[in-house]
Amino acid sequence: MSTESQSGDDLEERINNFLRRNFPQIQMHGGNHAIQNIDRENGTVSISLGGACSGCGISPMTIQAIKSRMTKEIPEINTVHADTGMGGGHGGDGGMSPSFPGETTEDGEDDEGPQAPF
Numbered sequence: 001m002s003t004e005s006q007s008g009d010d011l012e013e014r015i016n017n018f019l020r021r022n023f024p025q026i027q028m029h030g031g032n033h034a035i036q037n038i039d040r041e042n043g044t045v046s047i048s049l050g051g052a053c054s055g056c057g058i059s060p061m062t063i064q065a066i067k068s069r070m071t072k073e074i075p076e077i078n079t080v081h082a083d084t085g086m087g088g089g090h091g092g093d094g095g096m097s098p099s100f101p102g103e104t105t106e107d108g109e110d111d112e113g114p115q116a117p118f
Helices: 003-022 024-028 059-073
Strands: 031-039 044-051 079-083
Touching: 003 024, 003 031, 003 044, 003 059, 024 031, 044 059, 059 079
Parallel strands: 044 079
Antiparallel strands: 031 044
């Protein structure tokens, strides 16, 4: 294995560890993260937040915190692009739309929201 690929794998691992360690609420609240692209030459990383992050009211604050803290903690990263796939972000034409109780879904059925366990 070449030194370049080892350092690349290490950078990806450090980014994933950074997100798990500093932002456990993403997974705890039913969300997830995925590294979309790492440009080692320019020090740029693109991250997508999905699952419950799509449509979450505090995801913009989470994204801002990720952008601010990652560049301070991981010296190779100069710029972070992050979005929830809801549009308005870097590469944001995909992703999931949030669903709200009482809303009519694409198949014409009413979404009654999550069901109580009792």
